[in-house]
Amino acid sequence: MKHAGDESYLQEAASDALGGAEVLAAGIFSWQGLLGAQIAGGTLGAVAGDVVSDNPLASGVGAALGGRAAVEEAAAAEGMTVGVLVAVTADAVVVLDWDGERAGNEVRRFDRAHTDVHGSGFGLSRVVKLHDTESGETFALHGTAAPFLAQAKADKVVMHLLSAG
Structure with a gap:
C-alpha cells in the first residue's frame, strides 16, 4: 500500500484532511468487520x-x-475505503478514508477523553477496539505488527499512543 510506511507522510496527510490539526501519529488500518x-x-x-x-x-x-x-x-x-488512515490527535482518534495517496472523508471520530481502547493480538495481527463511553459507539480496527510490512511501524506508534490513553 503506497506510503504505508512513511510516518511523516501519513501524519501530514491526516493533518491536511483535518484542516491543519496537529496529528501525533497516523497509520493505515482496516475495519475489523472486513x-x-x-x-x-x-x-x-x-x-x-x-x-x-x-x-x-x-x-x-x-x-x-x-x-x-x-x-x-x-x-x-459502510461508506469507507478498504484501507483507512487512523489519526491520533491530542483530543481525538479520527478514522479517515485512504486512497493510497491522501486522506479523504472522515469515517469515524472518537473523543479520547471518553473512549476506552482495548488492544489484542493474534500472531502478527493487532485489533484495536474503540468504545465511546458516552454514545456507546464501538469500532474495531485491524492493524499489523508484521515486521516485513511497511505499515507495521506506523501502526505500532498509533497503537502505543492509544494504549497510553
Missing part, C-alpha cells in the same frame, strides 16, 4: 472455482477474487 467479509467471499469464490474446474488453481483464484470483491463491497456499504 475480515468476516473476506472469509465469506473467499469461501464462495473457492466453491465457484471448484464448480467451474477440477483444477485446484481455479479454487485458489476464485477464493482470492471472491474475498477481495466481498471486502470492497463491505467497505463501500
Whole structure:
C-alpha cells in the first residue's frame, strides 16, 4: 500500500484532511468487520472455482477474487475505503478514508477523553477496539505488527499512543 510506511507522510496527510490539526501519529488500518467479509467471499469464490474446474488453481483464484470483491463491497456499504488512515490527535482518534495517496472523508471520530481502547493480538495481527463511553459507539480496527510490512511501524506508534490513553 503506497506510503504505508512513511510516518511523516501519513501524519501530514491526516493533518491536511483535518484542516491543519496537529496529528501525533497516523497509520493505515482496516475495519475489523472486513475480515468476516473476506472469509465469506473467499469461501464462495473457492466453491465457484471448484464448480467451474477440477483444477485446484481455479479454487485458489476464485477464493482470492471472491474475498477481495466481498471486502470492497463491505467497505463501500459502510461508506469507507478498504484501507483507512487512523489519526491520533491530542483530543481525538479520527478514522479517515485512504486512497493510497491522501486522506479523504472522515469515517469515524472518537473523543479520547471518553473512549476506552482495548488492544489484542493474534500472531502478527493487532485489533484495536474503540468504545465511546458516552454514545456507546464501538469500532474495531485491524492493524499489523508484521515486521516485513511497511505499515507495521506506523501502526505500532498509533497503537502505543492509544494504549497510553
